Amino acid sequence: MYSPGLNDLDAVIAVARRSSFRGASLDLGMSTSALSSAIAKLEAHLGVRLFNRTTRSVSLTDAGRAFVQQVAPGLEDIRGAMDAARSQQSKPYGMLRINTFATAAREILAPLVLEYLRRYPDVHVDVVTEGRLVDIVADGFDFGVRMADLVPTDMIAVPLGKPQRHAIVASPAYLKKHGRPRVPPDLLHHRCIRVRLPNGSLFRWELRKRGQTALIEVTGPITLDEASLSRIAVLDGIGLGFFMEPDVRSDIEAGRLVRVLEDWTPDLTRLCLYYPGRRNASAAHKAFVALSRDVALARK
Numbered sequence: 001m002y003s004p005g006l007n008d009l010d011a012v013i014a015v016a017r018r019s020s021f022r023g024a025s026l027d028l029g030m031s032t033s034a035l036s037s038a039i040a041k042l043e044a045h046l047g048v049r050l051f052n053r054t055t056r057s058v059s060l061t062d063a064g065r066a067f068v069q070q071v072a073p074g075l076e077d078i079r080g081a082m083d084a085a086r087s088q089q090s091k092p093y094g095m096l097r098i099n100t101f102a103t104a105a106r107e108i109l110a111p112l113v114l115e116y117l118r119r120y121p122d123v124h125v126d127v128v129t130e131g132r133l134v135d136i137v138a139d140g141f142d143f144g145v146r147m148a149d150l151v152p153t154d155m156i157a158v159p160l161g162k163p164q165r166h167a168i169v170a171s172p173a174y175l176k177k178h179g180r181p182r183v184p185p186d187l188l189h190h191r192c193i194r195v196r197l198p199n200g201s202l203f204r205w206e207l208r209k210r211g212q213t214a215l216i217e218v219t220g221p222i223t224l225d226e227a228s229l230s231r232i233a234v235l236d237g238i239g240l241g242f243f244m245e246p247d248v249r250s251d252i253e254a255g256r257l258v259r260v261l262e263d264w265t266p267d268l269t270r271l272c273l274y275y276p277g278r279r280n281a282s283a284a285h286k287a288f289v290a291l292s293r294d295v296a297l298a299r300k
Contacts, residue, residue, distance in 0.1 A: 002041060002045055004042055004045060006075070006078065007038070008038055008039075008041075008042045009071055009075055010028065010075070011024065011028065011035055011038050011039055011042075012039065012042065012050060012064075012067070012068060012071065013068060013071070013072055013075060014027050014028050014035075014140070015035070015039060015051060015058060016051075016060055016064070016068045017138060017139070019057065019058050019059060020058055021035055021036055021039075021058060026128075027139065027140055029126065039051065046067075048061070048063040048064075049061050049063065049064070050063060050064035050067055051064055080280070090283065091120075091122065091283060092120040092122065092123050092282070092283045092284035092286075092287045092288075093122045093123060093282075093283065093284060094122075094123060094124070094282060094284050095123070095124045095125070095126060095284075096123060096124075096125050096126070096142045096143065096284055096285065096288055097125075097126045097128065097140060097141045097142050097143075098113075098125065098126070098127045098128070098141060098142065098143045098144070098145060099128050099130070099134055099136050099139065099141040099143070099144045099145075100127065100128075100129055100144065100145035100146065101129055101130065101131055101145075101146070102129045102131075102226070102227060102228070103227060103244040103246055103247055104145045104146070104271050105127055105129045105145070106246060106247070107160075107161075107246050107271060108145060108160065108271070108273075108295075109127075111295050111298075112160070112273075112291060112292055112295050113125055113127065115291065115295075116287070116288055116291050119287070119291070120284065120287055123284045123287075128141070130198070131197065131198035131225075132198040132199070133146065133150055136274075136275070136276075137276055142275060142285060142288075143273055143274065143275045143288070144273075144274050144275070145160070145271060145272070145273050145274075146271070146272065146274070147164065147268065147269050147270070147271060147272070148269035148270050148271070148272045149269045151272050151274045152274070154276070155274040155275060155276060156274060156275055156276070156277055157272040157273070157274040158272060158273045158274070158289065158292050158293055158296060159270045159271070159272050159296055160270065160271040160272060160273055160292065160295060160296050161270060161271060161295075161296060162270065163267035163268055163269060163270050164244060164245065164246070164267070164268045164269065164270065164271060165244075165245040165265055165266070165267055165268060166242060166243065166244060166245065166265045166268070167242075167243050167244070167245040167247075167248055167249075167252070167259055167262075167265060168181075168205070168240060168241070168242050168243075168259065168260050168261050168262075168264075168265065169234060169240070169241055169243065169248050169251070169252065169257040169258060169259050169260070170234060170237075170239070170240045170241070170257065170258060170260060171234060171235055171236070171237045171256070171257060171258070172255070172258055173237045174191075174234075174237045174238075174239065174240070175258055175260075177237075178190060178191070180260055181240070181260055181261060182261075183261075184205075184207045184214035184216055184261065184264060185214075185216075187205065187216050187218055187240065187261075188216065188218070188219070190218075190220075190239065190240050191219075191220045191221055191238065191239035191240065192205075192218035192219065192220040192239050192240045192241070192242075193220055193222060193223075193224060193230045193233050193234060193238065193239050193240065193241045193242070194218060194219070194220050194222065194223040194224070195223070195224060195225065195230065195242065196223055196224070196225040197225075198225075202217075202223070203242070204216060204217055204218075205218055205242050207261065207264035207265065208264065208265075208266055209263055209264045209266070214264070218240075218242075220238075220239045220240075221238060221239065222238060222239075227243055227244065227247045228247075230243065231243070231247060231248060231251070234248075234257060235251065235256060235257065240260070245265075273289075273292045275289070
């Protein structure tokens, strides 16, 4: 006989939080069809629909809303009890979920995440990259990694290294043909790779030098929303690109790309690992924080 379990209840909370079966399935690490089947089975057991489903949207029914309001606090209590038990572990075990953006993920992958996995092979790390800033607690993440000025004030933050920088770059072939911009207004006469932000707006190139700030609405032949794609376009000589320095550092060092307007791209804030305060952190959680502090010291 079917009896709902914690995974079924977690599925309901995830779909309610995301208002999307696809988004919830990604959070839970299961297929959309399996998630839909689990919800349908629970609804059949309860005898009520928890969600209204159309081809374009998912929303809670009145019964579903009441169900979530009653179940969610209970699940939090259960998680708290499980965290308390896990905190007694002597050996890191289980799963850690990290939310960050692509550039930061590339920066922390080898020195922090992969090193952690070598030390603690019984832990699985799930890294999710996205441009938008999320509530790591509401979305079920253990950690976030963002620039220091984007870390919520109620979080514990661990700086992960030196301040970051932007870099404006072009291929040697592009600069030979079109010349080198010397001051920010020169960018208005160049072909630039435009960047679309996660909220749909176009990114304005912000340059700063000795108290002066220039916000440039660049123009160019292509608009992209991911740094790795922009890098391909710039390497191909399509135009100038605006990047986080780590994304193009190896290209600059190898001479594949040339940096311009470097004096207009000063240091930014540091990357930070952040997480909510926990009284009963698991051994896996404690070990990850400890290693992140060691990495931070080594990279100062």
